[in-house]
Amino acid sequence: MMEHDLAYDAIVIGAGHNGLVAAAYLAEAGKRVLVLEAESEVGGAAVTAEIAPDYMSSAGAHLLYAWPQRIEKDLKLAKHGFEMASRDMVTVALDKDGKHLVLPASSRADIARLKDRSPRDAEAYGPFMKRVQRYAGLLQPLLEKGLPVPGEGAKQAATDALSFIWRFEKMGEEDRQELGRFLPASMAQVLDRTFEDPLLKAALAMDATLGHHMGPKSPGSAYQYIYRLAQQNIAGGKMGYPAGGIGALPQALARLIGESEGRVRTNSQVRHILVSDSGETEGVVLTDGTKFHAPIVLSSLDPRRTYLDLLGAAHLAPEQTRRLGGWRMQGACAKINLALEGLPIIEGLEEREYGGRWLIAPDMTAMERAFVAAKRHELAVEPIMEIVLPSYHDPRAAPPGHHTMSILLPHVPYDLNGGWDARRDEFTKRVVDAVAVYAPDIKLKLIAGEILTPPEIERRFGVPGAGWHQGDMSLDQTLLFRPGYGLSHDDGPVRGLYLCGSGTHPGGGLTGEPGRLAAAHVLEGGRTHV
């Protein structure tokens, strides 16, 4: 029998982690699923790769900041070889003078450090965190389930709305008013009202802007902070790093699917979604003409590519075409992965803090400048960075005593003035110089390195525009608006087509949640369910 004659229950387009999570849930429920991935490797932006022989790093995404343990348990990922190397990573805001900050400041020692930098901030920190956690708590239940389809599932929607209103009421007058000021505000406004230490403010602002087309002064960035907190809380509140690097996660998911009745097929780029005359999905066609049939198709691609490129606007209502036309996918980033001859020495950094998530962002002004530079298609004078040492968590990532360093650079323009080819080296030099301010021996220890510019990230991981989230996570593109009325699941014009990537609710990051919710939606029978 030829393989395309096989009948599948469902086809998943794209083997990013969300596509794989969706497929894994379906496979666990006994469905025959086929996952089709354009690239030669699964994972999308979540892959582990060699920088140089024997030096491994998470090539794209490099940190699980909101990966829910619930999914690990549901899918019994440990059975399929998935293991976390570290489950409790802290954030370390690096300071040029060695007075680093550790967040969340929960231990007495960490609070002492805060106090050392600013006694006032140390006092304000606790109440601030409690307050933002209350806001995140309000949002969290909305992220944990699929959002109602307008007009249908009205009962559930009403219950959810009532529960939301009840929780909102319960917050108390002061909190409510403050939330009203908070949501549209910029993170800089919020932080400037509360704290004085530039380093602390920058570290908190990082969580509001990382991966977004926003600087700390952008209106709406405070909302991003709450959103990320809520995502983190769903995941258990801790950041972690998998054994074998980020790529181990999709690999384990793919194994699970392979061991069921499902199948993951790489080098299989989907060109079209097939639709029957009666307006139902029938399957897909690959670029090489191979056809696969299934009554249900889940796409982990962003809404624009799914609907406009693969389905075709002819199947959409004009309202939907317009909505997709206005879909913003910005916020390009770059990656630099380094192989090092030893651990870089950073003054004032304690041993365990080498396993943290380092931030290089001295103050919010530098962050804002980097964002503004990116908007103008320029490189930041002072690059902003998030750094992880994969080899610290996973000794197999480098030869004994040696290390790898993964540097994520937000606010890097996709269309750089003068072109990336001409300015790659300049960019790399700027970044390494900036790291050297904190780790002066880095240049001596450098053995090899790779740089992934935004266009390269786009090519290598299949991420359009090198954005994080398949669509900005602003208020107008989250919750019910992700991606929008009649587009989210199969409540649109074509029955049987579901979105399961980070372009759908509850959005981006390595959370697997869009995939999990889409699978739940399919298993509940689609349409009529919430």
Next chain:
Amino acid sequence: MSNILVRPDFENEHRNEALEKYDAPRADLFEAGRDVLPFEMQAEPTCLHSFAAMSCRTNEWASWNGYTTPQTYVSLASEYEALHAQAALADMSWLTKYRISGPQAEEFLQKLVTRNVTALPVHGAARVFFCDMGGKIVGEGVLFRLEEEDYRLTVEGNHLDWLDATAEGFNCAVEDISGTLGCIALSGPQAASIARQRFGDAVAGLPAGRALWAELHAAPVYISRTGSLGQEGFEIWVDAEDAPVIWGSLLRHHKEMLRPAGLAACELRRLERGIARFGRDYFGAECAVDPDAARTPYELGAGACVDLEKGPFNGRAALAKAKEKGAQWSLVALEVSGGEPARFAAVYCGDDRAGSATSIGWSPVLCANIALATIRTETLAADEGFNVHAEIPGEVTVRRARLPAKIARRPLF
């Protein structure tokens, strides 16, 4: 007979203020009904502007669909008379016109409009509606098929953005050609005979909803047996540069039985024909702030323009549901008793509010107040009669009266 033009600007000390606010918005036929935003105020001249101006003795102009057009040329009475007894020419060049062409023009239109477009022959024309996902009308107009893959859609309002969004993914082009094309309506009992003399027998014998190419003074003209506003007669489509020649020639050669008619007379004639007008009797789904001001074709009584069986199109699912549920609102024609022109908006069924009149006017031929009104469908079945709270302007004072009204068959005349 000038009193068929009911003026809104009278004062009345007996007026109930509260009732006034609710009951009397935009009820007057010739009133620019709503507040106009500054950027909407600009009005372009049509290609016939200077010729129309030469005949426009009253110098009364209306701004319509973004263009200026004479309200009356000489007097409403004489123009109304011409439309009824002889023939009249009207400048309709202010219509918005889109050209839709390309290999997938038909597929695109099939998705856009609620009617089955494949059934439309070359040189055919039909009334079409286009609806949003909720089945509410976004716009309506007349669709012409000029060639196998070349269509023209004439509408009121600007719908290019909507058309573009719908055209996404189809191999066809949508262009706004409003400025390049003039439109002259030739209507009235003598219209056919004038058409025969000027354009030949073929034109005079055109059946409704058909069109053909002809020539006048070496200018190609496309003549259709249509009335965008429901007037019986012909529409002459001609290049904007040639339009004045055709206009002038027709008026010159048929002086005795043809005169230009302004918007006021045409509108009154439309009302007599019982034709609802987009933007007056209902709002487009995209511009209605109150969703209740938008309508489905069923609510306009235009269910015949919806073909649910033809395959997918915008709003099909919602329209199928709407059809099953039955129209909540019905657009009806009303004839109101009382032998003099009156002004009214609220329509009652017994003592209960049933709906609103959206176009009103005094029809001299019927010697009655007539109106188009949108009323709750359930009141149609009620035993009680309809009535309106009317204001009847006298010379200096205004009387209030409750006048009985009855649903009239369309066309009223």
